[in-house]
Amino acid sequence: MNDKQLDALLAQLPTEQQPQRDLWPDIEDQLVDPETEVTPAEKRRWLGVAALALLTFSSWNFMFKPSDDPDIEIVINIERTAAEQIVANFSLQKNALLKTIAAVGLDISPWQTELILMDSAEQDLQKALTLQPDNQKLLSMLRDLNNKQIQLLNTLIRFTA
Secondary structure (H helix, E strand, C coil): CCHHHHHHHHHHCCCCCCCCCCCHHHHHHHCCCCCCCCCHHHHHHHHHHHHHHHHHHHHHHHHCCCCCCCCCCCCCCCCCCHHHHHHHHHHHHHHHHHHHHHHHCCCCHHHHHHHHHHHHHHHHHHHHHHHCCCCHHHHHHHHHHHHHHHHHHHHHHHHHC
């Protein structure tokens, strides 16, 4: 069969093909009206998503709302090193406790030597962390030392008040 014979056969074919039956009823049955076909499960899912979004927004707003008192505000800064964050948060806690001690008028002079030694050790750890900022042992030692200082100050407040 050559090209001319193929063209002749194609010319004999009808240009349109009609379906053997009416297809519109089947098509209409498969179309879904979005307003009338929302299932209860879909409604619950979207209500859950909305509730979760509201809860997340509320929590985010509550957690990161700036405090009116800068001494109480927790320091969160991604650009700071871990050591800087530990020191900044510790400083806020320590200052708050020292304000409480001053407000009550407690005499902490017998413990002043202990506090000075702890401050000196903290400064030494900070110097070491400037050379090795990712050293987990040094970070752990700094956290422990800061926790001991906070515990000492809390103990002084409790037992001398």
